[in-house]
Amino acid sequence: MKIKSKIQWGVTWLAMGMLKRSLKYRISGEGAGWLQHIPVKNVSIFNRVDFIVEQCRDKNVLHIGFTDHPFTRQRVNDGILLHLQVKPVTKLLLGLDNSSEALAEYCKATGDDNVILGDITDHYPLQVLTFHPELILLSEVLEHLANPAKAVDILYNSFSNGTSVLVTVPNYTGLDSLASSLNKTEGIHPDHHWYFSPYTLCKLFDDKRFQLQQLHFGMFYLQHTVINTVLKQYPFNGDCIMAIFSITKNETI
Template structure:
C-alpha cells in the first residue's frame, strides 16, 4: 500500500537524521578535504540517455551479461535505449555468448568482441567517438587503472569517458552492514567512492566534467525526498571525465 510505503520512508528519514547526528563526532577533520562537493543524486538511466543524446558513443560491456535476453525482452537493455537517442552507437563486449545472442535477436551489426584490458583486442576501434561509456565495468576488472590507461592511449583529446560504478555507501550496502552482511556482487573486485573514482582519472590527463550519485531506477522514475536529502546513499557513482 502506498501509505505504508510512505510511512516506511518517513521512518527511515527520521532514523537517518538521528544516525547522522549521533555519528558526527566520528568524522575526522581530514575526512572531507578532497571530497568532490556538492554531490547530486540522479536517475542513472535518465542521466546517461540525456548525456549521450545526439552524440557518437562507444559502449563497453553493452550486453549486460548474464541478463542479455531478459533485458532485451523487457526493453530494459541500456544499449537498445541508447540506440534511440544517439547519433551513432557502437558496442564492445568480452562475453562472446551474450554478444552472439544479442546479434541473433536484434540483428544489430554495430558490435564487436573486445576486452578493455587487452590492447590487441582494442585495435578494432578505428574511429573517434564523442563519448566512451563504461557502465558498471570498472569494478569487475582486476586492474581498472590499466583499462583507463589503454583507453587514454587510444582516444584523442576532448573524448569524454562517462563512467558509472557501484557506491560503497549505498543504502543497500549500509543495510547489509547493519545486519552483518556484505552486499556485493560475487564478480566485483573493488569498492568505489567519489574520491577513489577520481583517482582513476588523474588531473594531468583528464578534466572533471561531472561527478554525482545515481539510482538504479527505470527510466523516468523520480528520486524520493529521503534520497534527495542523502545523495551519498545512492546506488552508484557517476563520473564524466574529458581527456586532455
C-alpha cells in the same frame, strides 16, 4: 504497496537524521583531517538511466560492456537493456563487449550487428579506434575488473584529447551497503572486485590525464522513475557514483 513504501521511506528519513547526528563526533576533531570534499560543484542525485540517456544524446557513443552478460536475453525481452535505451538518442552507437556468446545472443535478439568483440584490458580493436567516439560509456564495468587501473591506462592511450568518458560504479556508501553493514553482512555482487568512492574514482582517473567535468550519484531505477525527497536530502547514499571525465593530452602540432 505505495503506502507501505512511503512509511518505509519516512522511517528511513528519521533514522538517517538520527544516525547523522549521533555519529557527527566521528568526523570532528582529529577525524575532520581525513575528510575529502568532491572537487566539483552542484553534486546531485539522478535516475541513473535517465542521466546516461541524456548525456549520450546526439553524440557518437562507444558503449563498453553493453550486453550485460549473462542477462542479455532477459534484459532485451524486458526492454530494459541500457544499450537499447541509449540507442534512439545517439547519432551513432557502437557496442564493445568481451563475451562472444553474449554478442551473438544480442545480435540474434535485436538484429543489430553494430557490435565488436574486444577486451579493454588488452587493447581496442581498430574498428573501435576509427569510430572516434565523442563519448565513451563505461557503466558498471570497472568493478568487474581485476585490474581497473590497467583498463584506464589503455583507454587513455587509445583515444584522443577531449574524448569524454562517462563512468558509473557502485557507491560504497549506498543505502544497501549501509543496511548490510548494520546487519553484520555485506551486500555485493559476487563478481565484483571493488567498491568505489568519489575520491578513489578520481584517483583512478587522475587529474594529470583526465579532467573531471561532473560528478553525481544515481539510483538503479527504471527509466523515468522519480527520485524521492529522502534521497535528494542524502544524495551521497545513492546506489552508484556517476562521473564524466575528459581525456587531456598535451598534443603537439
